[in-house]
Amino acid sequence: MxxxxxxxxxxxxxxxxxxxxxxxxxxxxxxxxxxxxxxxxLFFIQQYSRxxxxxxxxxxxxxxxxxALNELDNLDLEYAVMxxxxxPDERPLTILNQDPLPDSKVKxxxxxxxxxxxxxxxxxxxxRFEVGTSFISVRExxxxxxxxxxxxxxxxxxxxxxxxxxxxxGEKRSLKPGTMIAKGTKIxxxxxxxxxxxxxxxxxxxxxxxxxxxxxxQLKELSLGTVIAxxxxxxxxxxxxxxxxxxxxxxxxxxxxxxIDIWITDDPALLxxxxxxxx
Numbered sequence: 001m002x003x004x005x006x007x008x009x010x011x012x013x014x015x016x017x018x019x020x021x022x023x024x025x026x027x028x029x030x031x032x033x034x035x036x037x038x039x040x041x042l043f044f045i046q047q048y049s050r051x052x053x054x055x056x057x058x059x060x061x062x063x064x065x066x067x068a069l070n071e072l073d074n075l076d077l078e079y080a081v082m083x084x085x086x087x088p089d090e091r092p093l094t095i096l097n098q099d100p101l102p103d104s105k106v107k108x109x110x111x112x113x114x115x116x117x118x119x120x121x122x123x124x125x126x127x128r129f130e131v132g133t134s135f136i137s138v139r140e141x142x143x144x145x146x147x148x149x150x151x152x153x154x155x156x157x158x159x160x161x162x163x164x165x166x167x168x169x170g171e172k173r174s175l176k177p178g179t180m181i182a183k184g185t186k187i188x189x190x191x192x193x194x195x196x197x198x199x200x201x202x203x204x205x206x207x208x209x210x211x212x213x214x215x216x217x218q219l220k221e222l223s224l225g226t227v228i229a230x231x232x233x234x235x236x237x238x239x240x241x242x243x244x245x246x247x248x249x250x251x252x253x254x255x256x257x258x259x260i261d262i263w264i265t266d267d268p269a270l271l272x273x274x275x276x277x278x279x
Contacts (some may be wrong), residue, residue, distance in 0.1 A: 001270055002026060003137055005258060006042075007185065022113035023070055026217075038141060039190035044239065045102070046057045050276065053075065054105045054106065054107055054108070055075050055077055055106055055107070055108055055110070055159060056075075056103060056104070057098075057100050057101065057102055057103060057104040057105075057106055057112060058072070058075065058102065058220045060072075060095045060097065060098050060102070060112065060114060061095055061096065061098060061100035062090075062091075062093070062094055063094060063095055064093055064095075064113075065081075065093055065116060066092075067094070068095055069249035072112060075081065075108075076108040076109060076147055077106070077108070077109070077110055077111075077112055077113070078110065078111040078112065079111070079112055079138040080111050080112070080114070081113075081114055081115075081116055082099065082113035082114060082115055083113065083115045083116075084116045084117070084118050084122045085115060085117065085118065086117060086118045086120075086122060086146070086183050086184055087117050087184065088121065088184035088185075088247040089205075090117045090120040091117065091122075092117055092118065093097070093116060093118075093119055094117050095115065095116060096112045096115045096116065096117050097114065097115040097237060098112055098113065098114045098115070098116075099112070099113045100112065100115065101151060108223045112184050114276075115225070116134060121182035121184050121185075122146075122180060122183050123180040123181065123183070123184070124145045124146050124147065124177050124180070124181060124182075124183045125145065125178055125179070125180060126145075126166075126176065126177050126178060126179045126180075126181055126233055127141050127177060128177035129141070129166070129176070129177075130163075131162075131163060131164055131223065131225070131259070132162045132163065133163040134157065134160065134162060134163070135152075135160065135161045135162065135189065135191055137164065137179060138163045138166075138189060138262070139189075142187055142189075145183075146184060147181070147182035147183065147184070147185055147187050148184060148185070148186045148187065149186070149187060149189060150169035150170075150186035150187055150188045150189075151169065151188045151189075152188075152189055152191060152216060153188055153189070153190045153191070154190075154191055154192070154193040155191075155192070155193065155221070155223075155257065156193060156194065156195050156198070156221045156274065157188055157191075157194070157195075157223060157257035157258075158191070158193070158194070158255050158256075158257050159192050159193025159194060160192055160193060160194025161191050161192065161194075162191060162192045163189065163191065164190045164191060164192055165189075166187050166188065166189050166190065167187070167188045167190070168181070168186075168187065168188070169185070169186035169187065169188050170188070171188075172209075175187070185192070186276075193257070195256060195257065198254060198255065198256040199253040199254065199255060199256070200220055200221065200254060200255075200256050200258075201248075201249075201250060201252065201253050202222075202244075202246050202247070202248045202249065202252045202253065202254055202260070203216055203217070203220055203248055204244075205217070205241045205244045205248070205260070205262055206241055206243065206244065206248075206271070207241065207242075208240070208241050208243060209237065209238055209239065209240060209241070210236050210237055210238070210239050210240075210241065210262075210264050211237050211238075212229070213244075213262055216238070217260055220254070220259060220262050221256050222240060222254070222257065222259070222260050223257055223258065223259045223260070224259065224262070225259030225262075226259075226261040226262075227261075227262055227264060228261070228262070228263045228264070229263075229265070230242070230263060230264070230265040230267065230268075230270060231265065231266070231267060233264065233265070233266050234266060236264065239264040239265060239266055239269055240265060240266075240268075241262045241264055241266050242263055242264070242270040242271050243262070243263035244260060244261065244262045244263070245260070245261045246260065
């Protein structure tokens, strides 16, 4: 029985196919498709990443939010508020900071984050200071509350550059701790001048109201020290002083700026001489 002759790749029929027009048309078509796929992929990547395109970030600081939006739209850049704060020296709703910084190079479509100055100042609480606190500590605490130090006012006191009082800038009325006040407000700070060698006779404060005693102490260029209340007092301003330290007298003198402690009460019985002697 005769066996069939197996065909090989090198047979004349296969060679003729390789040399045929159909084969080369298929090869050409495959190359065209591959090139188009590569070009389309590269074009998509370039459009997506905006390869080769960059913008210079404009300086937005000091401009209003509407001005910044118009400028960024023209440059194909985005805008977002990252934070808001308050600066009394700048116009409301203007930009205080930005990221990226001005003149930075970024791709088109990049978001520029800004910090905007608030229209109204938020409130903060007046901190409490003990008489004798150093001015450095007072300034740091005021600034941490968003307040600014205004004028430094010196008055007689035995120690220099220590805290005695504080007021809203330009006013004479003392600020009470815990009072809510707008951030950015300037606070005048009253400090001791260290002139403690000058002597002053201690005034007699017994029988005076708290307000009268405080005014007299200030008039004598002394300082009001600790105020101690006896029992429940409905209104401290009208409460009466029934005891003080140091005690008054022509022979009793203290340094200018020294502190006078007073005891106040609503009870008339404590104002009698016998009661004072017992105290």
